[in-house]
Amino acid sequence: MRWGVLPLVPALVSVAYGQELESSPFHADPASIGVGKASFRLRCSACHGIHAEGGRGPALNRGEFEAGETDLDIYRVIARGVPGTEMPAFGQRSTEENIWRIVSFLRTFEASADDIVEGDPARGEDIFWNRGGCGGCHRVGQRGGVFGPSLTRIGRSRSVAHLRESLLNPGGDLPPDYYVVRVVTRQGKTVRGIGLGFDDFSAQLMDAAGKFRSFLREEVQAIEREFVSLMPDTYGETLAEDEQRDLIAYMQTLRGEGGQR
Ligand code: HEC
Ligand code: HEC
Numbered sequence: 643m644r645w646g647v648l649p650l651v652p653a654l655v656s657v658a659y660g661q662e663l664e665s666s667p668f669h670a671d672p673a674s675i676g677v678g679k680a681s682f683r684l685r686c687s688a689c690h691g692i693h694a695e696g697g698r699g700p701a702l703n704r705g706e707f708e709a710g711e712t713d714l715d716i717y718r719v720i721a722r723g724v725p726g727t728e729m730p731a732f733g734q735r736s737t738e739e740n741i742w743r744i745v746s747f748l749r750t751f752e753a754s755a756d757d758i759v760e761g762d763p764a765r766g767e768d769i770f771w772n773r774g775g776c777g778g779c780h781r782v783g784q785r786g787g788v789f790g791p792s793l794t795r796i797g798r799s800r801s802v803a804h805l806r807e808s809l810l811n812p813g814g815d816l817p818p819d820y821y822v823v824r825v826v827t828r829q830g831k832t833v834r835g836i837g838l839g840f841d842d843f844s845a846q847l848m849d850a851a852g853k854f855r856s857f858l859r860e861e862v863q864a865i866e867r868e869f870v871s872l873m874p875d876t877y878g879e880t881l882a883e884d885e886q887r888d889l890i891a892y893m894q895t896l897r898g899e900g901g902q903r
Contacts, residue, residue: 696801766892
C-alpha cells in the first residue's frame with residue numbers, strides 16, 4: 643500500500659472505525675486521485691461520461707453539485723444513491739476509502755460552462771405546453787400526460803447532452819425499462835404501446851390513447867418487445883434551433899421531486 647503521506651493515517655483509522663469524515667483525506671494525494679479516476683471510469687462513466695461530462699446521468703465536471711457543497715454531501719450521494727432514480731448506492735459495494743478517492747477525483751474539476759444552455763426557459767415552457775405538444779405525453783409535477791416518462795426532475799437527472807439527444811434523436815439512449823410492446827392480434831391488427839409488463843405468457847402495455855391493455859400470448863399471433871422510442875423523431879425539423887435551445891433550457895430548470903416515470 644502506498645498512501646504516501648503520514649498524516650493521513652489518523653483519518654484512515656477513523657474511516658476504519660466507521661466514523662464519517664467531513665472531507666476527503668485524499669485531495670493532496672495524486673496517486674489516490676488516480677485510483678479514484680480509474681474507479682470512476684469503471685463504475686460511473688457509463689452514466690456520467692468518461693470525463694464526467696454527463697450522459698444519462700448529470701454532468702459531474704461543473705465544480706458544483708445539486709447534492710450540496712461539501713465533500714460529505716457528495717460522499718453521501720455516492721454511498722446512498724438517490725432512491726427512486728437510476729443513481730445506485732455504492733456504500734455496500736465499495737470501501738469508504740474508495741468512495742473518498744472518487745470524491746477527490748470529482749473535486750479536481752473546476753467550474754465549467756459546458757453544461758449551460760443559452761436559451762430562454764420561459765419561451766421553452768410555452769413551446770413545451772403548446773406548439774411542441776410535449777405535455778401531451780410528459781408530466782411535469784401534476785400536469786401533463788403519462789405516456790412518456792415524467793420530466794419533473796429531468797434537469798437534475800440528466801445532462802444537457804442527453805436532453806438534446808432525447809429531443810432530436812429519441813431512442814438513441816432509452817431510459818431503462820422503456821421498451822415498446824408490439825402485438826399482432828388474431829385478426830391481424832397491430833397494437834403498439836409502452837411496455838408495462840412482458841413475460842412468457844402475456845404482455846401489458848399502454849396504448850397511444852393512454853389506455854392500459856393486456857394480452858395473452860395464446861390469444862394473439864405475435865407479441866414482441868422493441869427497443870425503440872414512441873416519441874416523434876421530427877423535432878429536429880419542426881422546431882427552429884433557437885426553439886430547441888429554449889426547450890432544453892426549460893427542461894434544465896425542472897428539478898422537482900418525484901420518480902422517473
Ligand atoms: C446507472 C446510472 C448511474 C451510475 C452507474 C452512476 N450514477 Fe451517479 N447519478 C445517476 C443519476 C440519474 C443521477 C441523478 C439523480 C437525481 O435525479 O437526482 C446521479 C447523481 C449523482 C450525483 C449527484 C449529482 C449532484 O449534482 O448532486 C453524484 C455525485 C453521482 N451521481 C456520482 C456517481 C458516482 C461517483 C458513480 C460511480 C461510483 C455514479 N454516480 C454511478 C446515474 C448513475
Ligand atoms: C407521443 C408522445 C411524446 C411526445 C409528443 C413527446 N415525447 Fe418525449 N418521450 C416520449 C417517450 C415514450 C419517451 C421514452 C423513450 C425515449 O427516451 O425516447 C420520451 C423521452 C423523452 C426524454 C428523455 C427522458 C429521460 O428520462 O431520459 C425527454 C427529455 C423528452 N422525451 C422530451 C420531450 C420534449 C421536449 C417533447 C416536446 C418537444 C417531447 N418529449 C414530446 C414520448 C413523447
